[in-house]
Structures are given as structure tokens and as C-alpha cells.
Amino acid sequence: MLVLTRKSNQSIMIGDDIEVSVLSIMGEKVRIGIQAPRDIPVFRKEVYLEIQQERNGAVEAPAEGATVRGEVDEALRKLGTAAE
Numbered sequence: 282m283l284v285l286t287r288k289s290n291q292s293i294m295i296g297d298d299i300e301v302s303v304l305s306i307m308g309e310k311v312r313i314g315i316q317a318p319r320d321i322p323v324f325r326k327e328v329y330l331e332i333q334q335e336r337n338g339a340v341e342a343p344a345e346g347a348t349v350r351g352e353v354d355e356a357l358r359k360l361g362t363a364a365e
Contacts, residue, residue: 282350322360329356336360 285293292302299321304312315323324332333356 333359
């Protein structure tokens, strides 16, 4: 996992097309903005997992030692195959 430190009004780039900006910091809450092409789905993780749960019809427990990144990658793979 890459860990970066950013201040308010600073951004990071993911590839050439995705920009993640820190909009504001209020106590323990950070507001971020994500600018990405329309063909790239962007969800909060809990919403994304709910979508996957509905599509799969059941909750799948992550494999032992699975990482959040691995879970999201796997769910995106499933999402990609479901859209085809």
C-alpha cells in the first residue's frame, strides 16, 4: 500500500486520468474529490461491497490473509465480467 501525505487543496494522480484531491480537513474527517473518466466506476467501499453482494446473492467472506486492495481488485474483475 502506498501511503501519501497531502494537505488541503493538494492532489494525487492515479495514472493519467484519475485525480484525487483533498478538499478539506475538519477534525478527523477528510473530504476528498475524485475526478475520473465516466467509464471508471467510483464508489465508497461499503457501497461497492453492497453492489457486489446483491449481484452475487450472498456475502462472500474474504480469504484468509486477503487485503482490502485484493478484495476491491477481485470485485472490480467481477464487475467487469458482469458488464460484458
